[in-house]
Amino acid sequence: MASSTSAWSELWTRRYLRGSAPWRSAGYLGTGVLLGVVVLLLGAVLTALAGLLVLVLVGLPLLAALTLSGLPLAALERRRLRLLHPHAPPAPTPHRTPDTPGIPAWFQLRLREQATWRELAYTVLLALVLWPLDLLVVACAVALPVLLVVAPAHLALAGGATGGGIRPAKLWLVDGYPEATATALLGLVLLLVLLHPLGAYATARAAFTRFLLAPRESELAASLAEVTRSRARLVDAFEAERRRIERDLHDGAQQRLVALTMSLGLARLDVAAVAEGPGADRLAAALATAHAEADGVLTELRELIRGIHPQVLADYGLTAAIEDAADRSAVPVDTADVELPRLPEPVESAGYFAVREALTNIGRHSGATKARITAAHTGGMLRVDVHDDGRGGADPACGTGLTGLADRLAVLDGRLTVTSPPGGPTVLSVEIPCPARVH
Incomplete structure (x- = not known):
C-alpha cells in the first residue's frame, strides 16, 4: 500500500x-x-x-x-x-x-x-x-x-x-x-x-x-512459515545425508583400510621371518612405508568421520561433544562452565559445529593462548559462548564458515553474534530457543 x-x-x-x-x-x-x-x-x-x-x-x-x-x-x-x-x-x-x-x-x-x-x-x-x-x-x-x-x-x-x-x-x-x-x-x-x-x-x-x-498478512505469515518449514526440512535432509555418509565411511572404507593395515602388518612379519638379502630388505622397507601410509590414511579418515558427525555427540550429548572438541583444540580450552541437558538433535548438532568452527578460527587466526567455553540451557534457550584472548578484529563477513553457521542457526530461529574489537578479546555467542529433550 x-x-x-x-x-x-x-x-x-x-x-x-x-x-x-x-x-x-x-x-x-x-x-x-x-x-x-x-x-x-x-x-x-x-x-x-x-x-x-x-x-x-x-x-x-x-x-x-x-x-x-x-x-x-x-x-x-x-x-x-x-x-x-x-x-x-x-x-x-x-x-x-x-x-x-x-x-x-x-x-x-x-x-x-x-x-x-x-x-x-x-x-x-x-x-x-x-x-x-x-x-x-x-x-x-x-x-x-x-x-x-x-x-x-x-x-x-x-x-x-x-x-x-x-x-x-x-x-x-x-x-x-x-x-x-x-x-x-x-x-x-x-x-x-x-x-x-x-x-x-x-x-x-x-x-x-x-x-x-x-x-494478506495472514497469507504472508503462512508463506513465511512454509519457507521456514522448508528450510527445516532441508536441514533435516542434510543431517540425514551426513549421517549416511558417516555410516558408509565407518562401515565401508574404514573397515577396508583396517583390513589393509592388518594385511600389510602381517606381510611385514612374513617377510622378516622368511626372506633374507638386499632384496628382502628393500621389500621390507616398502611394506613398512605402505603400512605407515595406510595408518596415516586411516587416522585421517577417522578424523573425517568424527567431523562429519561425531559419535560422542549422538551417544552422550552436547556437553561431552564440546569437551571432546576442546581436548583436540590447538589452543588450551577451559570447559568447566559447560553443563547441558540432552537437547533436540538439530540443536545439538548446530551448537557443536558452531563450537568447532570457533575453535578452528581461534587456532588458525586469533593468536590466542587460551580459550574458554560457557554453555547453559535456561528458560528454554541454549546459549553457548566461546571466549579467547587473541588479537581480535574478527569479521564474520570475511569468511563463509561463520556465515554458513548463521544461516544454519536461522533455520532453528537461532542467532550467532560475534564481538571482536581490535586487540581482543573475541566472544562468539550462539543462542537457540529449544526445549530440553524428554527421555
Whole structure:
C-alpha cells in the first residue's frame, strides 16, 4: 500500500502535470477497459458452453476450470499495476507452493486458498462493473476534452464555415473558426483540470486491485512459515545425508583400510621371518612405508568421520561433544562452565559445529593462548559462548564458515553474534530457543 500512498501524494504536487503520471493513469485505465471486454466475452462464451455440456457431464471439468479462471487474470493484473507505479516493487503472489508435486495437489491447494476465491470475485467484478467504470472515466476525463481540442481540425475537414458546421462531442454547433478556437481552448483547460480526477481514480482503482489480489498478512505469515518449514526440512535432509555418509565411511572404507593395515602388518612379519638379502630388505622397507601410509590414511579418515558427525555427540550429548572438541583444540580450552541437558538433535548438532568452527578460527587466526567455553540451557534457550584472548578484529563477513553457521542457526530461529574489537578479546555467542529433550 506504500506505492498507492506515494502515488496519491504525487497527485497534489506541481510536477504531476509535467510528468508521465497522467498518461500512465490513462494507459492503466485504457488497458483495463480492453482486458475487461475480453474477460466478459470469454467468460460469457465459456459459461454458456459449460452450461450446455453439463447435461452430458462433459461440462463439469470446464466448470471446475472456470473456478480457477481468476488465477491467470490476477497474475496479469498484478503485473499491470506496474503501468501506474513503475518504480514500486511488484505485487507478490498470495499463493503457496504445494508440498507434493502433481496437478491434483496443486488443484486441491488452490481450491482451499482464500486468495483463489478473491481472484475469482475480482474477475467477475472486472467483467461486469470495473471496466465500464474505467471506460466512463477515460471518456469523460480524456476523450471528451480531446474531442473539444481538435475542433478546429474537425471543422477544417468538414469544409470550414461553408460546410454547415460541426458538433464537437455532440454538444453544440460550431460553424466558424473563432468558435472552434474557443472550443479548443475550453477543451485544453478541461483536460488539464480533469487529469487530477483521472489520476485519483486510477490510484484508487489500483489500490482496490492490490487489496484484492495481493497477499494478506495472514497469507504472508503462512508463506513465511512454509519457507521456514522448508528450510527445516532441508536441514533435516542434510543431517540425514551426513549421517549416511558417516555410516558408509565407518562401515565401508574404514573397515577396508583396517583390513589393509592388518594385511600389510602381517606381510611385514612374513617377510622378516622368511626372506633374507638386499632384496628382502628393500621389500621390507616398502611394506613398512605402505603400512605407515595406510595408518596415516586411516587416522585421517577417522578424523573425517568424527567431523562429519561425531559419535560422542549422538551417544552422550552436547556437553561431552564440546569437551571432546576442546581436548583436540590447538589452543588450551577451559570447559568447566559447560553443563547441558540432552537437547533436540538439530540443536545439538548446530551448537557443536558452531563450537568447532570457533575453535578452528581461534587456532588458525586469533593468536590466542587460551580459550574458554560457557554453555547453559535456561528458560528454554541454549546459549553457548566461546571466549579467547587473541588479537581480535574478527569479521564474520570475511569468511563463509561463520556465515554458513548463521544461516544454519536461522533455520532453528537461532542467532550467532560475534564481538571482536581490535586487540581482543573475541566472544562468539550462539543462542537457540529449544526445549530440553524428554527421555
